[in-house]
Amino acid sequence: MIQTHDIREIEFGGPATYRIVVKGELGDEWSDRLAGLAISVSRSETGAPRATLFGPLRDQAQLNGVLETLYGLHLPILRVEKVDEDA
Numbered sequence: 001m002i003q004t005h006d007i008r009e010i011e012f013g014g015p016a017t018y019r020i021v022v023k024g025e026l027g028d029e030w031s032d033r034l035a036g037l038a039i040s041v042s043r044s045e046t047g048a049p050r051a052t053l054f055g056p057l058r059d060q061a062q063l064n065g066v067l068e069t070l071y072g073l074h075l076p077i078l079r080v081e082k083v084d085e086d087a
Helices: 060-072
Strands: 016-023 038-043 049-057 077-083
Touching (some): 049 060
Antiparallel strands (some): 016 077, 038 049
């Protein structure tokens, strides 16, 4: 089910914690290049590798930089999720 949020609830300027899932593999050595996010790799039901990046980013500009780096690595982005601090 797709959830919609009131745009007034979203803050664009401050820090937040994100979970980003990409199709493919990334080693831990990429963490520094990806804003220090923690990287873990798992397999989908079909055995395809998926990398999950998790951690805090200082603002939307830093998130954009991480997404641009992943795009430059030709890793399809499957999910970008702002993690609720209470979760």
